[in-house]
Amino acid sequence: MDKRxxxxxxxxxxxxxxxxxxxxPKAGATSGKSATGRSSAATxxxxxxxxxxxxxxTRRAVELPAEARQSGYTTSYGALPVLxxxxxxxxxxxxxxxGVDILTGRQVWxxxxxxxxxxxxxxxxxxxxxxxxxRTALAAFMTEVPGQGTTPSGAAIELIGxxxxxxxxxxxxxxxxxQDSAPWGNPVSVVGVDATTAVLNWSGGGTVVADLAAHKVRxxxxxxxxxxxxxxxxxxxxxxxxxxxxxxxxxxDQRQEWVSKExxxxxxEAEPAGPGLYSLHHSTGSVRDxxxxxxxxxxxxxxxxxLGLEYRWHCVSDGAETxxxxxxxxxxxxxxxxxxxxxxxxxxxxxxxxxxxxxWHGAVYGTTPxxxxxxxxxxxxxREVRPGAAPRVVSRYGGLVVGPEGAWMVYSTAx
Numbered sequence: 001m002d003k004r005x006x007x008x009x010x011x012x013x014x015x016x017x018x019x020x021x022x023x024x025p026k027a028g029a030t031s032g033k034s035a036t037g038r039s040s041a042a043t044x045x046x047x048x049x050x051x052x053x054x055x056x057x058t059r060r061a062v063e064l065p066a067e068a069r070q071s072g073y074t075t076s077y078g079a080l081p082v083l084x085x086x087x088x089x090x091x092x093x094x095x096x097x098x099g100v101d102i103l104t105g106r107q108v109w110x111x112x113x114x115x116x117x118x119x120x121x122x123x124x125x126x127x128x129x130x131x132x133x134x135r136t137a138l139a140a141f142m143t144e145v146p147g148q149g150t151t152p153s154g155a156a157i158e159l160i161g162x163x164x165x166x167x168x169x170x171x172x173x174x175x176x177x178x179q180d181s182a183p184w185g186n187p188v189s190v191v192g193v194d195a196t197t198a199v200l201n202w203s204g205g206g207t208v209v210a211d212l213a214a215h216k217v218r219x220x221x222x223x224x225x226x227x228x229x230x231x232x233x234x235x236x237x238x239x240x241x242x243x244x245x246x247x248x249x250x251x252x253d254q255r256q257e258w259v260s261k262e263x264x265x266x267x268x269e270a271e272p273a274g275p276g277l278y279s280l281h282h283s284t285g286s287v288r289d290x291x292x293x294x295x296x297x298x299x300x301x302x303x304x305x306x307l308g309l310e311y312r313w314h315c316v317s318d319g320a321e322t323x324x325x326x327x328x329x330x331x332x333x334x335x336x337x338x339x340x341x342x343x344x345x346x347x348x349x350x351x352x353x354x355x356x357x358x359x360w361h362g363a364v365y366g367t368t369p370x371x372x373x374x375x376x377x378x379x380x381x382x383r384e385v386r387p388g389a390a391p392r393v394v395s396r397y398g399g400l401v402v403g404p405e406g407a408w409m410v411y412s413t414a415x
Contacts, residue, residue, distance in 0.1 A: 047103060047397065047412065047413075048412070048413050048414065048415045049396040049397055049413055050396060050413050051361055051396050052360050052361040052362055052363035052394065052396075053363075053394065053396065053397075053398065053399065053413040053414075054363060054374045054383055054384040054387055055384060055386070055387050055388055055413070055414040056387060056388040056389045056391065056398060056399050056411035056412070056413065056414055057388070057398075057411055057412050057413070057414040058388040058389055058411050060411075060412075061401075061403065061409040061410065061411055062102060062103065062104065062105045062409065062410045062412070063105055063403070063407050063408065063409050063410075064082075064089055064091075064100050064102070064105055064400075064407075064408040064409075064410065065098070065100060065105065065107055066407070067093060067094070067096075067098075068082075068089070068091050068093055068098035068100055068107065068408075069082075069091065069093055069406070069407075069408055070091070070092070070093045070094075071093075080392045080393060080400075080402070081124075081125040082125075082393060082400065082408060083125075083126060083127070083128060083393060084102065084393050084394065084395035084397075084398075084400060085128050085135060085137070085164055085395065086164075086395055086396060086397060087101055087102050087103055087395065087397045088100065088101065088102070088108065088164055089101075089102050089393075089400065089408075089410070090126045090128070090137045090164075091125070091126065092124045092125055092126050092139050095112050095113065095117045095124075095141065096110050096111070096112040097110065097111050097112060097126055097137065097139045097160060097162065098110045099137065099162065099164070099167060102395070102397060102398055102400070102410040102412075103397060103398075103410075103412060105410075108167055109162060109167035109168075111160055111162055111169055112141070112160070113141040113143045113158040113160065114143075114158065114172070115143035115144060115145065115156065115158060115174075116143060116144045116146075117141060117142065117143055117144070118142040118143060118144050118155060124139065124140075124141065124187050124188075124189070125139070125189065126138060126139040126190075127139075127190050127193075128164070129190075129193040131161060131170065131171065131193070131212070132170075134163045134164075134165065134170065135163075135164045135165065136161045136162065136163055136164065136170060136171070137161065137162045137164055138159070138160070138161045138171070138190050138193065138198075139159075139160055139190065140157050140158070140159050140160075140188045140189065140190055140200050141157070141158045141160070141188070142155060142156075142157060142186065142187065142188050142202075143155065143156050143157070143158050143174075145176065152179065154176065154177065154179055155176075155177045156174050156175055156176045156177060157174075157175040157177065157188050157200060157202070157208060157210075158172070158173070158174055158175070159171060159172075159173040159175060159190075159198060159200070159210060160172055171212075173210060173212075173215045173216075175200075175208060175210055175216065175217045176217065177205075177208070177217075177220070178220070186202065186203040186204045186205060187202075187203050188200050188201065188202045188203070188208070189201050189203075191207075191226040191227065191228060191229060191234075191272075192226070192228055192229025192230070192234070193212075193229070194229060194232070194251075195212075196211065196212055196213055197209060197210065197211065197212060197218070197229065197232075197251045197252075198210040198212055199226050199229045199234055199251065200226075201225055201226045205222070206220060206221050206222040206223055206224050206225070207220070207221045207224045207225065207226040207234070207236060208220050209221075209234070209251060218251075218252075219253070219254050221236075221249070221254060223238050224236045224237075224238050224247065224249070225237050225238070227270055227271060227272055227278045227298070228272045228276075228277070228278050228298045229251060229298070230275070230276040230297075230298040230299050231276075231298070231299040232250060232251050232252065232299075233248045233249065233250060233251065233257050233258075233298060233299045234248070234249045234250075234251050234298075235247070235248050235270075235278050235296075235298040235301065236249070237268075237270045239262075239263075239268075242264055242265070243262055243263070243264055244262070244263045244265070244268040244282070245259065245260055245261070245262050245263070246259070246260035246270060246278075246280070246296075246301060247259050247260070248298070248299070248300070248301050257299075257300075257301075258300060258301035258302075259301070260301060263282050265282045265283060267281075267282060267283040268281075268282045269281045269282070269312060271314070273295055273315040273316070273323070274315060274316060274317035274323045274337060275317055275337070276297060276298050276299065277295050277296065277297065277298060277304070277315070277323075278295075278296050278298055279293050279294070279295050279296070279313065279314070279315050280293065280294050280295075280296055281293045281294075281312040281313070292306060292307050292308060292311075292313075293307050293311075293312055293313035293315075293325070294306050294307070295307070295315065295340060304340055305335070305340040307325060307333065311327050311328040311329050312327070312328045313325045313326065313327050313328070313333070314326050315335070316359055317337060318337075318359050318360055318361055318362060318363075318377055319360060319361055320337075320361050320362055320377075321336065321337050321338070321362070321377075321378070322334055322335065322336065322337055322343070322362065322377040322378060323335040323336075323337050323340070324356065324359045324364060324377065326356055330353055330355075331345065331346065331347065331353050332345065332346050332353050332354070332356060332364075333345040334364075334377055334378070334380055343378060343379070343380065344379060344380030345380070346380060352368045352369070354366030354367055354368045354373055354375065355367050355368070357390045357391060357392050358390075358391050358392055358393060358394050358399070359377070360394040360395075361394075362376065362377045362378065363375070363376070363377060363383065363394070364376075364377050364380075365387070365390050365391055365394065365399070366390055367390045370385075371386075372386075372387050372388065372389055372390040373385055373387065373390075374387045388411065388414065389401055389411050391411070396413065397412060397413055398410050398411055398412040398413050399411055399413075
């Protein structure tokens with residue numbers, strides 16, 4: 001049953017700043033509040049919310065600012081470089097992290113690194129984590145450290161966190177990299193965070209582990225690509241073009257907790273698959289190779305679920321009780337997040353598998369030749385056959401779709 005309520009909210013309108021798409025703001029997020037700290041807008045009328053929403057009001061779309069949208073981003077499932085946290089859309093574009101109110105389309109805060117960027121890669125994106133009891137938007141940027149005298153220039157990762165409740169910066173950590181740590185211009189991403197640790201994956205460079213309490217680099221591991229963090233253990237892969245191995249390293253000191261066998265295959269893909277899990281797919285490329293995807297435990301490295309299906313499968317969590325796995329052949333499978341038991345799969349019994357666009361809090365959003373549809377994540381049954389839209393990202397307040405010419409449009413939740 002939909003958890004539908006009506007709430008009254010205060011809209012934090014942004015003060016429109018000139019040139020908000022260019023330059024780099026100084027440390028500290030720029031918010032839309034007045035000097036007194038009060039919102040610059042009157043109280044908004046009541047708006048419908050649902051957790052999860054299954055119908056969207058398509059009579060009016062709110063377009064998010066173009067400057068908050070990356071150029072050249074991929075539109076494949078799960079890859080849209082924006083997230084929704086209640087009524088705030090968080091994105092990174094041109095070296096700036098933005099917070100935008102999805103009901104008004106107004107920027108409510110923005111922030112960016114204090115130093116010059118090495119690269120404005122479109123691969124940079126934000127994530128939402130809990131830091132000291134606060135929901136925090138976190139992003140990492142590769143920045144340049146200027147040389148001085150006989151000291152050559154270098155690089156540092158700047159880790160920035162914004163408290164989503166206040167729009168204020170709560171984290172600005174400079175994490176210097178060794179002088180021989182090229183390629184400096186490559187993007188860096190946040191892989192996992194716990195109370196004391198942030199794990200950053202530096203494309204082409206390795207893994208950087210930051211101590212959040214000491215605000216410094218704890219250790220760096222070259223040639224190790226982190227996948228996930230759970231129970232103080234970091235899972236990641238190492239190897240060359242034909243030889244791969246998975247490792248579990250202790251976040252505190254790099255001590256090896258587990259190691260997989262060596263895989264001598266041309267195709268090897270390991271990626272996060274929900275809380276505490278990573279998925280592993282490998283193939284020799286032979287037509288006789290009936291390879292599949294296996295879900296493993298991050299903390300122990302042990303296999304937990306063999307999907308028993310051909311092709312590569314990409315699995316994600318709905319943030320509640322269910323995992324959804326998408327196959328390269330277009331099939332989808334629902335799994336219980338705790339036991340990993342198979343709940344349902346499509347296509348089956350004459351029913352079509354929708355092309356999935358989003359998965360959130362017990363709802364699967366997608367499209368079939370009949371139009372948009374919402375499935376129940378626990379049963380796989382049709383939950384709403386006339387949702388109005390097939391959103392790419394979802395919150396209680398609405399769903400984001402990609403409009404004409406790549407515009408990000410938000411349809412609010414319908415009553």
